[in-house]
Amino acid sequence: MKSQSQEGHSVPSKRIAIAGLGEIGRTVARKLAEGLPGLALAAVTTRDQAKAQAWLDREGIACPLVALDDLPDHADLVVECAPAAILEQICRPMLSAGKQVMVLSASALLPRPDLIDLARAHGGQIIVPTGALIGFDAVSAAAEGTIHSVQMVTRKPPKGLAGAPYLVENRISVEGLTSALCVFKGSARDAAAAFPANVNVVAALSLAGIGPDRTTIEIWADPAVTRNCHQIRVDADSASFTMGIENVPSENPKTGRITALSVIAALRKLTSPLQVGT
Numbered sequence: 001m002k003s004q005s006q007e008g009h010s011v012p013s014k015r016i017a018i019a020g021l022g023e024i025g026r027t028v029a030r031k032l033a034e035g036l037p038g039l040a041l042a043a044v045t046t047r048d049q050a051k052a053q054a055w056l057d058r059e060g061i062a063c064p065l066v067a068l069d070d071l072p073d074h075a076d077l078v079v080e081c082a083p084a085a086i087l088e089q090i091c092r093p094m095l096s097a098g099k100q101v102m103v104l105s106a107s108a109l110l111p112r113p114d115l116i117d118l119a120r121a122h123g124g125q126i127i128v129p130t131g132a133l134i135g136f137d138a139v140s141a142a143a144e145g146t147i148h149s150v151q152m153v154t155r156k157p158p159k160g161l162a163g164a165p166y167l168v169e170n171r172i173s174v175e176g177l178t179s180a181l182c183v184f185k186g187s188a189r190d191a192a193a194a195f196p197a198n199v200n201v202v203a204a205l206s207l208a209g210i211g212p213d214r215t216t217i218e219i220w221a222d223p224a225v226t227r228n229c230h231q232i233r234v235d236a237d238s239a240s241f242t243m244g245i246e247n248v249p250s251e252n253p254k255t256g257r258i259t260a261l262s263v264i265a266a267l268r269k270l271t272s273p274l275q276v277g278t
């Protein structure tokens, strides 16, 4: 696969595969198929092959469907946008082959620091995009100095939290709420285990800043909000700042629409002659 450089030379494209053709995967696949400079959609891996093939045909996208283990043969970078449960299956073969994985299921990364060791040992790389959050530029800059605290408050419409393991195990119902209910307060590490598909954002934030044990979060099920709202307060020796984002939910109520766009922006940066932001 080749693409044209600005001088008109033909240069090999970076081959991108997508693992998980759901809300994020479909948007990213569409964009790659339309064209992103220096990047080529090289493969897709998904659970339901027939459904995925039907979608690719409808979209007019020609792209092989491959098995998880075969991803390293097809791609230089895999965008992991699949259920957290298969993070390891996606990362291990790619990282062992010295390749890159863009990880969206950041919650599943926290209990698996060995994947970072694997990347280090083989010259691979895990990239965690800002995803549904904001301000990792400032947080990672502040982390070069001393960050005293990172506190986050998340408010989601109840259906954006329904079914989370912590709610099920503790028999906390968020159905029919008439006022906001604080369903969790604790560390990013515990939140990621308790709400693995709902607050990947705090896992990613903790990796950008002071780690999963010192980053704290409150999670509210709030019937008064229609968006996935995140407020962050950082206190550091270089700056104090507060940041907020109100994400429009996608067809998957747990996932903000901006997430796939963050992936596309991060992919674009990989080959861009101009990079803005940390």
Ligand SMILES: NC(=O)C1=CN([C@@H]2O[C@H](COP(=O)(O)OP(=O)(O)OC[C@H]3O[C@@H](n4cnc5c(N)ncnc54)[C@H](O)[C@@H]3O)[C@@H](O)[C@H]2O)C=CC1
Residues within 6 Å of the ligand: 019, 020, 021, 022, 023, 024, 025, 045, 046, 047, 048, 080, 081, 082, 083, 084, 086, 103, 104, 105, 106, 130, 131, 132, 133, 196, 197, 198, 200, 201, 204, 252, 254, 255, 256, 259
């Ligand atoms: N870091 C962040 O800011 C954010 C992370 N996320 C996370 O990103 C991931 C993807 O999110 P969505 O696209 O909204 O989820 P989704 O549920 O819409 O899509 C996941 C897709 O993976 C597919 N899948 C299931 N088993 C598979 C397998 N064995 N192999 C390949 N594909 C398989 C499913 O069929 C589905 O199409 C989730 O883990 C989600 O929690 C979501 C939003 C923000």
Ligand SMILES: O=C([O-])CC(=O)C(=O)O
Residues within 6 Å of the ligand: 132, 197, 198, 199, 200, 201, 202, 228, 229, 247, 254, 255, 256, 257, 259
């Ligand atoms: O972090 C997540 O998994 C999703 C999220 O909160 C959002 O999209 O706003």
